[in-house]
């Protein structure tokens with residue numbers, strides 16, 4: 001028998017990001033549930049235009065339950081997969097256990113079905129929540145090894161600040177024109193997520209390499225360890241060129257995506273932590289090679 005949700009006192013709405021009060025209710029739900037503030041996204045170009053939120057609101061306009069889906073074309077195993085992503089799944093404590101999350105999940109799945117997405121991906125620390133719907137975890141790997149010798153540079157790198165209007169425009173243009181950073185597993189664009197992710201880790205630096213028309217998202221663990229999170233460019237420069245451009249000469253490099261375009265290889269290391277990356281697709285998809293999605297694509 002199909003289980004129904006207890007939605008007494010609540011009103012269902014979808015596609016509400018353009019309504020100020022509903023956006024604020026959404027921001028508050030994510031703040032209260034996950035401790036993150038996504039409001040700055042409005043000043044960084046706004047949510048992904050394809051994003052479709054599904055939610056139950058109470059009479060005061062509080063968002064009790066939410067799940068959003070958006071289009072996230074993704075390169076997987078050398079093939080462009082027309083994928084959707086689920087994000088911002090949460091139910092406020094007083095409304096839990098009434099089937100509201102199941103309800104918004106089914107609505108989001110229906111939306112994806114109607115749009116003809118080939119696959120749906122999500123991150124979660126509760127895989128059991130999604131396994132009944134056919135989602136399966138994909139193991140992820142980062143890559144570590146001796147850093148290459150930096151290539152000579154012709155122009156110094158410049159630090160980018162998304163809060164500077166000219167830098168934001170440059171970032172947005174680069175995101176529009178980007179090629180996936182890896183052929184194994186990488187987003188094709190996902191500009192909104194890249195821009196909001198610049199706000200979550202204060203250690204991440206964005207640098208512009210003029211020689212390569214490339215944005216590099218990176219951080220350093222002391223002088224010895226260089227961590228590369230993402231490269232946004234129409235052609236991906238080598239790791240040697242990136243280090244040369246940044247004027248860095250670390251001993252060790254760690255790359256948080258498969259480095260198949262970097263002219264460098266590292267040892268794959270299983271990503272630990274409680275978060276699973278899950279995928280649901282009509283034809284099962286497994287990764288041909290160890291890989292991970294850049295943290296700048298986190299959603």
Ligand SMILES: CC(C)(COP(=O)(O)OP(=O)(O)OC[C@H]1O[C@@H](n2cnc3c(N)ncnc32)[C@H](O)[C@@H]1OP(=O)(O)O)[C@@H](O)C(=O)NCCC(=O)NCCS
Pocket residue numbers: 003033065089090091092095096097098099100101102103123124125126128129
């Ligand atoms: C996880 C969460 C969304 C569940 O919301 P909810 O409204 O209580 O869920 P529902 O009542 O709709 O339950 C739906 C199903 O999920 C199951 N479920 C609920 N919480 C679960 C959990 N923590 N782990 C695994 N399954 C869970 C229920 O048993 C139910 O199963 P059924 O369909 O077989 O009956 C809610 O507890 C929450 O917001 N937690 C904090 C944020 C979070 O973890 N978000 C999801 C991570 S991506």
